[in-house]
Amino acid sequence: MTLTGELLIGAADVAATAGTMKALNPATGEVIEPEFAFGGAAEVDRALRLADEAFDSYSHTALAERAAFLDLVADKLEAVKDELAARTSLETGLPAAQFEGEILRSAANFRKFAGVVRQGRFLQAAIDPAQPDRQPAPRMDHRLQKVALGPVVIFGAGNFPVSYSVAGGDTASALAAGCPVVLKAHNAHPGASEIEGRVIREAVAEAGLHEGVFSLIRGAGNEIGETLVDHPLVRAVTFTGSEGGGMALYRRAQQRPDPIPVFTEMTSVNPVFVLPGALAARGAEIGAGLAQRAQYNVGQACLKPAVLLAVDGPGFDELRDAARAEVAKTDARTMLTPGIHAAYTGNVRRMQDNGATRIGAGAAPTAAWEAQSLVYEVTGEQLLAEPAMREEVFGPFILLVRLTGLDQLREAARAFRGQLSAGVHAEASDRATAAELLPILERRTGRIVINNFSMPQEVSYASVHTGPFPATSDSRFTSVGMTAIERFLRPVTYQNFPDELLPESLREANPLHLWRLVDGELTRD
Incomplete structure (x- = not known):
């Protein structure tokens, strides 16, 4: 894959508007080609407008279609494993073999989220059927499912250039939930980020999805991050890094005219x-x-x-x-x-x-x-x-x-x-x-x-990566494990709807064959 250093905004490669940078090999001090583009407010706005345009169609994709897209990302990650590991090693000074394992784990994570989507349990479908003869007052029909929040901004982390970065768990879980992603790439590994970003963008195109489902932005200093968090079309933010950086973004998001959640993973000594x-x-x-x-x-x-x-x-x-x-x-x-x-x-x-x-x-x-x-x-x-x-x-x-x-x-x-x-x-x-x-x-x-140590961590349905502040900004949610998808969902109730207007997950015949809570009982009937 040829690295161009350009920003990936939807289907377009976008040249620098706010300066450039080159990667550094910290083991040798060598500056590595090519130059990588920085963007500014105009590029942020373009990416988020595309994401907002993509949201209605992408969040309503059939579960099988969305799961197939996530599987496609996994396949493409594995296909570039050697190239991605070599570039990541060059930009970190760490062994390529370490990153080959990280890439395979990231691909497996996308596949696990594909399974989550196919099962549909993340929708948490619940039905309280109408009871017209109930006394002293009838009960109307109520049906609930979780829906995607909207466009999500993800800040790629520096310490794991794949599994906590562009092709990391935050991206996988947000896309699984039905949220388009605008990814702010970490400047410590720009080449690795571009390879991962192009993989995801190729999968978006091959799956026939709206180009705004994924974009990759890069910028200098704090300004680009502040611009992303401030944008009115953003519905949630994720961040992995220092307590100072995470809390700066969190506080900024709470000062918006419409505050939004910032899910941070910050600091821990794991005693x-x-x-x-x-x-x-x-x-x-x-x-x-x-x-x-x-x-x-x-x-x-x-x-x-x-x-x-x-x-x-x-x-x-x-x-x-x-x-x-x-x-x-x-x-x-x-x-x-x-x-x-x-x-x-x-x-x-x-x-x-x-x-x-x-x-x-x-x-x-x-x-x-x-x-x-x-x-x-x-x-x-x-x-x-x-x-x-x-x-x-x-x-x-x-x-x-x-x-x-x-x-x-x-x-x-x-x-x-x-x-x-x-x-x-x-x-x-x-x-x-x-x-x-x-x-x-x-x-x-x-x-x-x-009787073991906290490293390594299994990524599973029962594993979490969370804790009270300052480990995270909201200990109710995790950034690792299948329940990470819950960060990007909110509940909607449909009351007294005709069956043909309901989401498929809530229709009377249960065409998706989902497990649902019907009048308090878990069933697939």
Whole structure:
């Protein structure tokens, strides 16, 4: 596929109107061709007007037709796997093999959402039939289904250039819901973004859909993001990134004349609590596993288990030594962007300034934007006294917390803000303590993992990627898993409609053979 660097607005390739940029290979410092176009307010308006034009037809596509389109995107992603992985590797300095797996997972995600669409359960069809003879007053016929919100703006993430970017779960779930997408590509991987964008656009054309179903925009600085959020045709926004960036978009969206939802995934340290029985039985195994998972993707993962808490006692030193030994084997590796590297070094300095003690390290950096893997330690008192100890350090950094007892462990658990996940390592002897800890964690996270780590995460009907603020801006919704589609839907009731005017999902004969809630009973009749 030839990269042109142009914006993809509907079916058109659009040249730069607000400057250009080139990609950077952070491993070598090499600037990579071609030039990539930046757009401004006019391009945003053009993309969103096309999306709005597409909405009525696309949101009412037959379920089988929409599912086939999602399957087509998956097929096309797999067809460009080698090319996309190579370009992504060039723009990140990370191995191409890592991205081959990410591309296959993204394709599988599109197929899973195709299955969600075919099943039709996301419509949540419900029927309360008329009861004309009911006393003291008749009941009219009421029929409910979920409908798509409207055009959605998605901000591509920087740390996973496929699965959280142009061809990521946000795009898949929004398209599954029936929402046209305007994608703001991340400037850290513009070539990878263009390949993914062209794949989706080709699928739109081959499926015979309106060209406004998908557009890809690129811009410099905050202005392009603000312009997207402010546009009156946008009905929802998704964002994966820093708390500062996410909350700036969220607040801006609430200041619109018509506020809209902004679904953010922002910050998390994914604390791991090791209970005494587990610590004594397998402290070294847990320490090594922690270090391995925390260094995945050079620690640039939202589900990185970053903070481990355990009561000082049998097994703690073994855990500590195993984590240090695992980290010591690690070479310094290139981070995704110079900006992420600068933030990492600054956050490590913040931890040191607040009293964290360095107890282990990997090989020292030999290039400009390489990150050194690090293990630091604090006491429970330090963790509780200084909120900075409970904040994210995005990169290959681990913090061990040595606690004085179970009371302090529970107090420490209560001190954490909202998290995407939390882990508990427990043996049978720890069951009573675990049972006391679980209600504390349930209030602070969307996923609790027993005797394992938060990385990797399965994408399934039962998995979620959410948690109370600041992990996300709305813990009722997830950005990962099949229920991610719910972000882009709202309920509509059709009262006393003639059957021929009803959506197919609500017609009396149930022509789509959906599971529906009829007078409170789940049935396919």
